[in-house]
Amino acid sequence: MASAKVTINSPSGLKITIPTGIFIDNEFRPSLQGGQTFESVNPATGKTLCSIARGSVSDVDAAVASSRKAYKTVWGKKSTPGQRAAALFKWAELIEANAQELAELESLDNGKPVWMARDFDVADSAGCIRYYAGLADKIEGKTIEQVEGEKLAFTRVEPLGVCGQIIPWNYPIQMFAWKVGPALAAGNCVVMKPAEQTPLSALRLAELSIEAGFPPGVLNVVNGFGADVGDAIAKHMDIDKVAFTGSTATGRRIMASAAASNLKKVTLELGGKSPVVVFESADLDQAVNWATMGILYNQGQDCTAGSRLFVQDSIYEKFMPKLIANFKAHKIGDPFHPDTFQGSQVSKVQQERILSYIEAGKAEGAKVEVGGGAWTEGAGEFANGFFVQPTIFSGCKKGMKIVDEEIFGPVLAVAKFSTEEEAIQLANDTAYGLGAGVFSNDSRQCMRMASALEAGTVWVNSYVALSNAVPFGGMKASGMGRELGVDAIKEYTQVKAVHYNYGEDLDWPLPAKL
């Protein structure tokens, strides 16, 4: 059956053709539920980009059946690490070869600047796939000394089977890579649900995976909505593990569904309200720059966004004007302009959520230092985009919504502190524990803070920059499990211990030992 494709005319002049179907068994086809579709919108302009197939529960069932078959016949233990590595290496190469097109597609669907999508998102994603390709033949068990001459004890590190993966809309390509890299390298098959706000780049990545040589069924992609497709994955009796990145609220539901169905393994990467602490000994200008980056990068739509800033009182008056100036210094607007740093939020719903938090901030008595509403200076079609002004609130306290809840936008809550103890207490006083930053030139203080901060990633004198080789994940309500680095393989494998008797005979009845 011919797969439907759509061509999107990019503002750069590039014509981007993507398949629009549900991707199962290396083919794209309409949804099993009456060929239903949904629209993808360009959030920088508010215009519809295209219609794509909307997955249903039946599509999830079909995807799982396909992945299970592939797992039993051509992947998992039926494949060699070399085969898996080769396909992943090839995929990484293809992603790099199509970087510009993928970046533009990502930008049109998500609203982020094109140059960032290309030089960060796409580049790091190819690097991530390549990282796990190199790990595929290095997943090793152990042999463990027992009584010599009697038994050999060893562990086998085996894949889990069919893994459901549900990814968010803030870094569509990168979240896709973080999920599939370790899963596929370890021999699992994947049923992937991209976010409904950003379904497009996943379709192109899936198309490239065919060329990379993955057998049919190893990777299946079902676009659709959380309420049916995501829910079906979390509840599915033949999915062995679900990995979810998104909101804490949804994460709870996923985990509850996993428990109620087949006790599938769960890893979650959830929200954050990450603290950035700036001490008086810090390099002020650098701290200002990193703190700005920490909340404004990706339009504040980063689970580790440094959204609570604590500045030591002795430097507060010097720090704030510089920070405020930074919030006015960058270009907002057309994601296709090479100078743009801040694009649109991902959707109208998100924009409205952020704006309502801003109103709550005002209502609860925090002071707007800069920003404080929608960004309306977009010319032409960008006048209809979902932009938000970079906003700083000062005088923030616990109990305010803008301090306690994750806003997921370019909105920073600032407060002062006096002592290190107070900073630690304030920083850790959150249900979340994803990221944290400390700025200080006192190395012992940095060490103490790195130890004291309750976060899965602590940045010392920097913020937000990650590495494919370094593990990432949350403490407390920010999640469970780690992505990236070699540790991620643990989340996609299970250890089987083998006790291999080769020299012990058993007497019966068992002689009592004195």
Add this chain to the structure above:
Amino acid sequence: MPTLNLTFPNGGKSTVNTDLFINNKWVPALDGKTFATINPTTGKEIGQVAEASAKDIDVAVKAARAAYETSWGEKVPGFERGKLLLKLAEIVEANLEELANIESLDNGKAVAIAKAFDASEVAACLRYYAGWADKNQGKTIEVNDTKFTYTRHEPIGVCGQIIPWNFPLLMFAWKIAPALATGNVVVLKTAEQTPLSAYKMCEFIAQAGIPPGVVNVVSGFGPVAGAAIAKHMDIDKVAFTGSTLVGRNIMKNAAETNLKKVTLELGGKSPNIIFKDADLEVAAKWAAFGIMFNMGQCCCAGSRVYVEEEIYDQFMEVLEKVCKSLPKGDPFQASTFLGPQISQLQQDRIMAYIDSGKKDGAKVRIGGSKGSGDGYFVEPTIFTDVNPDSKIAREEIFGPVVVCSKFKDEADLLRIANDSMYGLAAAVFSRDVSRAIGTAHKLNAGTVWVNCYNQLNSQVPFGGYKASGIGRELGEYALTNYTNVKAVHVNLTIPCPL
């Protein structure tokens, strides 16, 4: 810039540089000396290559050190090093035939095997270590809360690598891959018998974008260039694969100069044990493969075969049949399995062993003579009724000569199998896997094969017990050979004791 234009018997063509490869450039030896490399199938000279002296080693080491301090080592992150090794692997794969042709011409091994095995495994090895380049991780180690303690896994620096002539391409890859992945730079000396394929690899190294000075390759002789490497005061580590005799010298030289780190992969006299419950036909084929592969020129060759008495006669019949059936002759014929030995010297050495075996009273079941033709051929040879203390039973022959004995008592057999100064490899054949594993655990060898022989993989370590060597190549273990562990203790709250 001198080159050799080669035309191969299968119609292939290649041009190979013959100068030294330093800083990604081709340079003549400083004293202009060259030496001949011989085609062992014809006994004729292929051409002249540069002969490195100690002065050339100095130049290479300087280039390597400069690269280490400016454009490799910690100046290039692991994932970048990995990408370059991947690129090299890709180029190798695109040029398998050319590499195999050169290898076969210079070494005498069958070209079909050189392509399907040697050259292909080079790419696999490079790719394997490319994947390690950004994963050589240290640890943070909790001691107490007064300090922060961690380890760094750093490269060692400039590594001298001396490789043999039996698997020139593969030995080249086994050496440079882990060294480069971990951030080291290399000065590598090829064997004087087989300088050519490495020089082709050097072209690919430059093509892949590996910076100048990271890999430097010299052709030359052991007593001059090899010794210069072992003695060099600015080489931080030497890795050698070759004879135990030369290995001792290398280690001595290292000890007497700057105590550079030493890893050695030396000789073997590996026992192959066939129990009576083995699948006889299959075991005999493996045993033949174990000694005859690469014309017996494998450090891990199964050169002593011990067969349980009940099946001895039957086994020997099959072994004889298989060995006789191995196609021998022109390595450029697609069906050839056995080519010539590497050189006149080696042929003479092997023949001297055969003669000593005959003099010692051992029986020649098949072979025992030179092969026909211009090349350095030796007939596949099976000795039986061998005195266990004779030279042919104890010393490494490095040719297609196997010494077969029967055994009755398993405990005695194990004692005999382990009674060797060597400990590189061993094999056990039995349908009873429990018995095989039990025996495998009792053999003093770095690699034990159960129901197979000569099966290696880049992911699995390889190296010797006893006089067969120091250190392990391949697998994650090889990284240790090229890593310096630095422990860092950061004081947080410890007051000075004074």
